[in-house]
Amino acid sequence: MRLPEERSFRAPDGTSLFYRYWPADKEGSDEPRAIILLHRGHEHSGRMQHIVDELEMPDCAMFAWDARGHGKSPLKRDDRPTLGTFVKDLDAFAQHVSCAYGIAIEDIAVVAQSVGSVLAAAWAHDYAPPIRCMVLAAPAFKVKLYVPFSRAILGLVSRAKPDLQVKSYVKPAALTHDKERIESYASDPLITRPISVRVLLGLYSTAARIIQDAQAIQVPVQLLISGSDWVVHKRPQHDFFNRLGSAIKEKHVFDGFYHDTLGERDRHLAIGKVRTFLTKSFASPRRVGFRESEFTHDEYAALSRPLPALSPERWIFGISRLGLRSGGRLSDGIRLGCRTGFDSGSTLDYVYRNRPAGLTPVGRIIDWFYLNSIGWKGIRARKENLERALLQSARRLRETGQPLRIVDIAAGHGRCVLQAFAANGDSVDQILLRDYDARNVRAGTTLIRQAGMSGIARFELGDAFSRESLATLNPRPTLGVVSGLYELFPDNALVQQSLAGLADAIAPGGYLVYTGQPWHPQLKMIARVLSSHREGKPWIMRRRTQGELDRLVADAGFRKVDQQIDDWGIFTVSVAQRVSR
Helix, strand or coil, rough: CCCCCEEEEEEECEHHHHHHHHHECCCCCCEEEEEEECCCCCCCCHHHHHHHHHCCCCCEEEECCCCCCCCCEEECCCCCCCCCHHHHHHHHHHHHHHHHHHHCCEEEEEEEECCCHHHHHHHHHHHCCCCCEEECCCCCCCCCCCCCCHHHHHHHHHHHHHCCEECCCCCHHHHCHHHHHHHHHCCCCCCEEEEEHHHHHHHHHHHHHHHHHHCCCCCCCCEECCCCCEECCCCHHHHHHHHCCCCCCEEEEEEECCCCHCCCCCCCCHHHHHHHHHHHHHCCCCCCCCCCCCCCHHHHHHHHHCCCCCCCHHHHHHHHHHHHHHHHHHHHHHHHHHHCCCCCCCHHHHHHHCCCEEEEHHHHHHHHHHHHHHHHHHHHHHHHHHHHHHHHHHHHHCCCCCCEEEEEECCCCCCCHHHHHHHHHHHHCCCEEEEEHHHHHHHHHHHHHHHHCCEEEEEEEECCHHHHHCCCCCCCCCEEEECCCHCCCCCCHHHHHHHHHHHCCCCCCCCEEEEEEECCCHHHHHHCCECCCCCCEECCCCCCCCCHHHHHHHHHHHHEEEEEEECCCCCEEEEEEEEEC
16 A cells, blocks of 8 residues: 655645645656546545555556645635636646656646546646646536526526535445445545535536537547446536547446446456556657647638528527617727727727726616626636736746846737736836737827826837847847737737747746637627627637647747636636747
């Protein structure tokens, strides 16, 4: 039996999370390897000891956390995590394992169960970590709720009681046929039986988008399905597997198994499959980067083509456009979008301000619904994450004694950067905001003056895709920003040109903050209904998977060090450091 060491790490919000560490028997290996184990919902890392022993992989260090609010990782009274919080915790845990134990992310595998499998799949999709592989056992993509209309009822009640929790209805005997596991579950004082309704509903919505967009996942995957699972539905697991973009994937169904696939009475059958898959994955060469997301190219091409004349969607979207350009104009925001483009800097600045306005009370109500659409809520969350990333990058530069010279190459009105540093502008050496649109330059210059930052900030016309223009910036910036730009252009050659210019401009040790859009629930509606700033053409976005975007950034000469994403999984904000070549 391998004995664990009990340790802790700091989550991004400062929370201390507990984990167990089983050192490898063969220390000093040229290529140390690790396996991260993720427990089921309600459980904790102590109940994964048997997996460590039964895998019989002594050359691999193993790590298992107690997720926030589980086991020995207590939930603070004022802590209100979402499912996205747990995914971000997982990203931080993997980074901790890599940095603290000297194990490359490429030499880390993940073995997850149930809710842990959903976290691993969401992490692979949203953060695109270049891990060696992952094993997903009985992923809880769709929990069986036996009371009719349970989700709708919980959704309504949770609006009035955001901290509502429900206790698990699952009996230990419905998890496994193993009597010892049943008894230990029933008597274990560290089992956490309540679950936050916020997290439960987030589990459903996150799983739905991950299944829909599983093509974006390129990590080698082994999926284990329990044939007699009373806890979760199996159909979504098969759908996920069929849509996976992984070049290496395998699926195994174990007839008669209950939900605790790796804790079943005959679990040696499943664990043997896991061992073989892990051993083969570690023996294979590391993957080199991520492939270009061809399916999003196809998606962009489809959205660029007119719908057939008799298509019901054509008529539906046509009616939506008519409503937008007639009664919708009572809304100040919609009227502005129709005039300048719904992707313009002016529209973005209006969305940031988030103050509903319009002609007549009806116009203000329309504007309220417009500003609270999921896309614009995601945009405001992106702004918050962007400002946080800017301040963190500025702190890193100051800690290493470097000057703080900022350039935003497609700033719109520049509100994000200016607001981020308004309270501590004295720590900034220079802010250079650039945009191709003279209207944005004029509006941004006014914002600079209103913020009292004319001494350190200036706004100029500039082409974000001109490598020469960016490369010759003087003095050289130490912190580059590119936000909300690349998804507007389908061609990677333009993006590469822009990133190459930023790499030429930023000296090694400097940082790049960049945003992405790996998924969007309103992509089709936006393309068919809303107009762009480019001569009134349709606003069609070419989303890139996070893996593709990160690869483009890495190829330009940057190393990704951090990432954040909103709870809807729409917009990412990443930080990368310029490295020497």
